Amino acid sequence: MLGVGALLRPKSIPTRRGTQAYECGEDPIGSAWVKFNIRFYVVAIIFIIFDVEVAAVLPVATQFKEAVLNGGAGLVFAELFLFIALLILGLIYCWVRGDLEWVKGVTLNAPKK
Secondary structure, eight states: OHHHHHHHSOOOOOOTGGGSOOBTTBOOOSOSOOOOOHHHHHHHHHHHHHHHHHHHHHHHHHTHHHHHHHTOHHHHHHHHHHHHHHHHHHHHHHHHHTTTOSSOOOOOOOOOO
């Protein structure tokens, strides 16, 4: 089936214009590769980590009442506490390293005499 389509379709001739990005009929200006600051990626990764944390904690939190009735509340609480404590330690680590600062200070070395 794919071979028949390849045989029947018209042959395309690559041109310079055909390999360029299409920008609403306008001729492209500049490069399509835009360099982003690495801080955008760090903030996005930290957001994703905490977003996944919420998705992981919510089901456990909704079943906590059932665990209390069945006598397993201590284990569920310990698991949640350990999980959240690990995330908080990771946040503190990022904070101490300065990864959450948008504008980092520049330290200048004093000239040696």
